Amino acid sequence: MIVKNEAAHLKMCLDSVVEWVDEIVIVDSGSEDETVNIAKSYTQSVYTSLPWPGFGKQRQIAQSHMTTDWVLALDADEVVSEELKKSLLRLADTEALDTCFLVNRFSKAFGKYIKHSGWSPDWIIRFYPRNLTQYNDDLVHEKILVPDGAHVKKVIEGVLLHDTYDNLHHYISKTTGYLKAWSDQREGKKKSSLMKALIHAWGCFIKMYFIKLGFLDGKHGFILAWLGMHSTFVKYIDLWLREQRNEN
Incomplete structure (x- = not known):
């Protein structure tokens, strides 16, 4: 462990x-x-x-x-x-x-x-x-x-x-480190943009809530799909912002 x-x-x-x-x-x-x-x-x-x-x-x-x-x-x-x-x-x-x-x-x-x-x-x-x-x-x-x-x-x-998540504060604390590590691992290797961030974010919500039947998990399913969308947007935007910083 x-x-x-x-x-x-x-x-x-x-x-x-x-x-x-x-x-x-x-x-x-x-x-x-x-x-x-x-x-x-x-x-x-x-x-x-x-x-x-x-x-x-x-x-x-x-x-x-x-x-x-x-x-x-x-x-x-x-x-x-x-x-x-x-x-x-x-x-x-x-x-x-x-x-x-x-x-x-x-x-x-x-x-x-x-x-x-x-x-x-x-x-x-x-x-x-x-x-x-x-x-x-x-x-x-x-x-x-x-x-x-x-x-x-x-x-x-x-x-x-x-x-996995006790409450929303636990979710935020836990995912913040994951999102940074995701961007660290891809910086300089993977390209991003505002459009990519939006497409991947909404794609995450649609996949979790509709394709993967998240609506059957009730309000929790909606919350998880929305949080997943937000986290996906953040990690792609973080990657894009790093690219912009390195270019300036």
Whole structure:
């Protein structure tokens, strides 16, 4: 796990795994709350890694401290369901060390689980052999690298429960860092403009609310689509503004 200021969520996450995993490795990136103290009450393998290298490389650092055959990558705001626990233990005992496993993440936003809006199903690789692969170097939205010849399968039984946004202030705090990292990663490599920002923003809203059936999530679906539109506009405008600054 990689964490920063996750005292509100970390205990619930660790409670869902502490009784059945062989080791817990946590890398903190400068928490100012009780995150580190909570982490140390569950494991001795708590490390601090500064300055911040981006999500992908920070996950690589966490994996470098591990010794187990399998890695289950978690965020502090995620909880492993009982059904998923049973599936992962069975796979660890029976599967060859050449397969990465997709886990279905079921996410909650502002107190409600979101069943549409492009949020569900949400298949992500989170369970994989430690010596087979690792995360890529991306600053944000990092992904597991799948080596040539490796297999990818779905864990059918069980879900990863994700409490992604507590409230609007939490959303703003969380997404601000993501948006900056998105622009940092693309600055000088990707072109933007006001028109592109508008097209991508409205495209995001239409996709989430209509194509991905966000309207079936009620008011929460509309709010998420609108916030997604706003965030998309901000990141493309940020990229364009950086281009303008560099040209002047």
